[in-house]
Amino acid sequence: MSRYSADLRLAAQLADAADAITTARFRAQDLAVRSKPDRTPVTDADTAVEDAIRELLGAHRPQDAIAGEEGGGSASERGRVWLLDPIDGTKNFLRGAPVWATLIALVDDGEPVVGMVSAPLLGRRWWAATGEGAWLADSAGEHRLSVSAVPELADAYLSTTDLGSWVEYHSREAYLALVDACWESRAFGDFWQHCLVAEGILDVAVEPIVNPWDVAPAQILVTEAGGRFTDLTGEARFDGGSALATNGLVHDAALAHVGLPR
Incomplete structure (x- = not known):
């Protein structure tokens, strides 16, 4: 309790x-x-x-x-x-x-x-x-729930919501570089991808544009499952306008591809 x-x-x-x-x-x-x-x-x-x-x-x-x-x-x-x-x-x-x-x-x-x-x-x-x-x-x-133990991006399962959002709000090339660095990618999208990170099914879920109510539940769900949740500057916050949820082990490596300056 x-x-x-x-x-x-x-x-x-x-x-x-x-x-x-x-x-x-x-x-x-x-x-x-x-x-x-x-x-x-x-x-x-x-x-x-x-x-x-x-x-x-x-x-x-x-x-x-x-x-x-x-x-x-x-x-x-x-x-x-x-x-x-x-x-x-x-x-x-x-x-x-x-x-x-x-x-x-x-x-x-x-x-x-x-x-x-x-x-x-x-x-x-x-x-x-x-x-x-x-x-x-x-x-x-x-x-x-417990996040996965996958230690390397080369073995990671990745999801985003919509490729078009990367064109408009960040960088399509940056996201595709992350795709190329991972083992497999899908677009489960929205809430589900963050829940799947908490379940240990996905290793990385990333979004270039979000609202606070989109990801506040995801932040505590992922972190209580043993993972890491930040915005794309690497700050542990739900209201930074972007989101990266991982098993923690591959977080910094994913940020190296899609991270934004603080």
């Missing part, structure tokens, strides 16, 4: 509420969709999930701040802040692909201390809290 055990239990309740909404709206014929100013889609399920979680947090943690992808708020506030991404993988949700999840994190004075990732159509839920390890629940039960 840790000082955040009660918050972790609450995060599970929030995820249950989110799953009830998202599963009911998945592949719904009357799903309402609009585009945000950055041209990314948002559905009525996104807003309904965030509204429901905000209402529950208001009842159970009225003193805490909240920042969410749809409802706004500051991820950089001091004290306790809940970060919400109601549906990470909205494009998959829209296309009827089952790879999407609700992301919930509690950040305390700038450090993620609770992370919850619930992907109901995959039948998987990942969670972590400071000092309590990283865990996965799936059809086989609950499992404590």
Whole structure:
């Protein structure tokens, strides 16, 4: 048990509420969709999930701040802040692909201390809290997670979200150099690749552009599983605008290819 055990239990309740909404709206014929100013889609399920979680947090943690992808708020506030991404993988949700999840994190004075990732159509839920390890629940039960022991990039399994994002936000050539240095690459994308690093299936997951609520749960999930999580300057932070999650052993070598100056 840790000082955040009660918050972790609450995060599970929030995820249950989110799953009830998202599963009911998945592949719904009357799903309402609009585009945000950055041209990314948002559905009525996104807003309904965030509204429901905000209402529950208001009842159970009225003193805490909240920042969410749809409802706004500051991820950089001091004290306790809940970060919400109601549906990470909205494009998959829209296309009827089952790879999407609700992301919930509690950040305390700038450090993620609770992370919850619930992907109901995959039948998987990942969670972590400071000092309590990283865990996965799936059809086989609950499992404590540990990152891989792969020591070299030449043997590493790599994932990103979208090659096009490297063209726009960093360097396509830098990412391809990392691909060439690794054993194998895929694009599992979004939340799933970071969860797979925590599971020890992937060794490296990297993104040139992220929002804080996209990766705050991933930071504590990966680190509690024994890995390392930084932005592309090498700072251990979820709000640096980019993300690199690894088993720790290959982190510096991966940064040598895609790292940004501090």
